[in-house]
Amino acid sequence: MSDPLPAVNFLKLPKDGDPYLEGHKCGSCGATYLGERTVCSKCGTRDQITPVTLPTNGKLYSYSIVHRSFPGIDVPYISAIVDLEDGTAIKGNLIKVDPDPAKIEFGMPVEVVFDDALGRKDKEGNSYISYFFQPRSS
Numbered sequence: 001m002s003d004p005l006p007a008v009n010f011l012k013l014p015k016d017g018d019p020y021l022e023g024h025k026c027g028s029c030g031a032t033y034l035g036e037r038t039v040c041s042k043c044g045t046r047d048q049i050t051p052v053t054l055p056t057n058g059k060l061y062s063y064s065i066v067h068r069s070f071p072g073i074d075v076p077y078i079s080a081i082v083d084l085e086d087g088t089a090i091k092g093n094l095i096k097v098d099p100d101p102a103k104i105e106f107g108m109p110v111e112v113v114f115d116d117a118l119g120r121k122d123k124e125g126n127s128y129i130s131y132f133f134q135p136r137s138s
């Protein structure tokens with residue numbers, strides 16, 4: 001069995017350190033993106049984009065409760081868009097909250113956590129680490 005693999009390419013799993021999400025930040029206007037790119041789509045600057053570690057704290061911007069999904073995926077679950085502290089918008093599943101609109105508030109503080117990707121394995125038996133959002137206490 002090998003080490004778990006990241007479920008998405010912007011999730012980094014250092015050999016000796018905590019997992020983190022990697023963004024790419026434009027040195028000219030400060031816009032941050034998920035995934036690599038060479039040209040900033042906001043200001044058009046080229047070759048000024050460097051990798052940054054994204055913050056783990058953010059706020060719930062939007063969400064939807066998903067009642068139907070692929071076979072093997074437990075429903076309902078909450079698909080959320082979170083604005084991280086540096087302004088990066090990121091999509092993921094919100095956990096540790098009932099999928100009930102009465103329990104979910106726009107703007108509520110959330111944090112990024114890393115966990116096994118719901119038991120998903122590829123055909124070689126590798127497991128995956130993914131990221132989730134959960135409510136932040138404070």
Ligand SMILES: [Zn+2]
Pocket residue numbers: 026027028029030031040041042043044045
């Ligand atoms: Zn830019």
